[in-house]
Amino acid sequence: MKISRLHRIYSNTKLIENYSLNLAKEHSHYLKTVLKLKIGDHFRIFNGIDGEFIAQITDITKNNLRVDLINILRKAIVEPELTLGISIIKSDRMLDAIDMAVQLGVTKIIPLIAERSQFRTVNTQRLMKCIIESTEQSERLIPCILMPVVSLSLFLEQTLDNSIIYANENEDENNTLLKIMPIYSSDISANLSVVVGPEGGFSQNELQMLSLRPNTLSISLGSNILRTETAVATCLAQIKLFTASCFATKPILLN
Template identity: 55%
Template sequence: MTFNHLHRIYTNTILNENLVINIDDPQHQHYLKTVLRLKIKDQFRIFNSEDGEYLAQILQLSKNNLEVKILSCLRKSLKEPELILGICLIKADRMLEAVNMAVQLGVTEIVPLISARSQLRNINHQRFLKCIIEATEQSERLLMPSFKPLMSLENYISTIQINEMIIYANEKENIANTMKLIKHWPDRILVIIGSEGGFTEAELKMLATLSGSISISLGNNILRTETAVATAIAQVQLMREKLCHLENYW
């Protein structure tokens, strides 16, 4: 039997069969009680990144209480190859759009960065966490990507480990230098996307000095940051899947 038609929510609570838990999050309470209008004995799906996805049934329902019983396990969590997005700040609504698309496309970690050309210097961390949870729920993923504290691009570059694969979008790069030329796709990849106007010459020099860094063109057209995020992440995932398929074939 498939339960994909049932709505799903994310929780930080430990999940296991036959557990009885309370849904304390006001937004999820509102969603289940008011938006979906679920009643006692109605079922939905609940998941977290560690325990997987479970079928849940409502036991008690009141104004301030939502008690559910965890029934059967539907999916166990599987480890995903690490795909980290470092994204330089842009206007909040477009930044949220970029984060939403990145989560849907499979990133495992998001690092907001301040570059020389960033238009903003702060973010609403809780607003972005809410966006990440909603995108994880919508895209049927089990792993909820982590969202790191805001930091400068220069400081972030200093934390990058030696020999990590770092792909950074460079609109000044020769169009011939694309991801198709990369022959090795490791389990940990970092993609860095600049803000509007791209990286400065000084930032490009910093990125170029990193061991394992690859300067990539995303095409002839000048892309908005959120479009560049989706393009780069989608290409990385496509190349990874293609390599995995060929390795399994041979």
């Protein structure tokens, strides 16, 4: 049995080695109907508190699926804090941005309303579903936290303890993410927030607000004008590269 090929699902149920449990209705439907697993088949089940386990299906009925948790694969670990403040964009593109953010190690997502935001609400249920699915796909254990929608000014107040990097299309092209390195040379565990604005960028008032905040760095993502979701992926991927030793979350399976 090749563990890495086993399907994995997230569950907020308490997980204990050598314990049996009945799965929630949506999980039962997914395993039976979509994946077409049968009695005796194995899959992986995890959460951010108890870790990840191999589960074996022991009973299937019309409305229920029972499994045994055979053994633990890995324990949950605390991930370095990486917050994404993202201006709300069109629903399908917002989902793309969230998906990429989860894959790249973000631990908290805060939807933002900026002066030039064309959208001001989010479908929390859809975003959480996307977060869970991306967590399952990317081999992470802890789904990132989705915070309520806030204004940019309130976001800055809520993240006073964090260093902030924000994408600024008006920034000198030579002022790139390479300049975040001094932040980590002195404190590799520094909490970090990444802020990406709406199409059209931040207003002059917002840029001034950001520039006056301590521990805040304006960076350029290049000469091309990027969509919000592309800017999210570009910025986070570079941070992931530069801080690989700190933010690496590649799973180590026990067997």
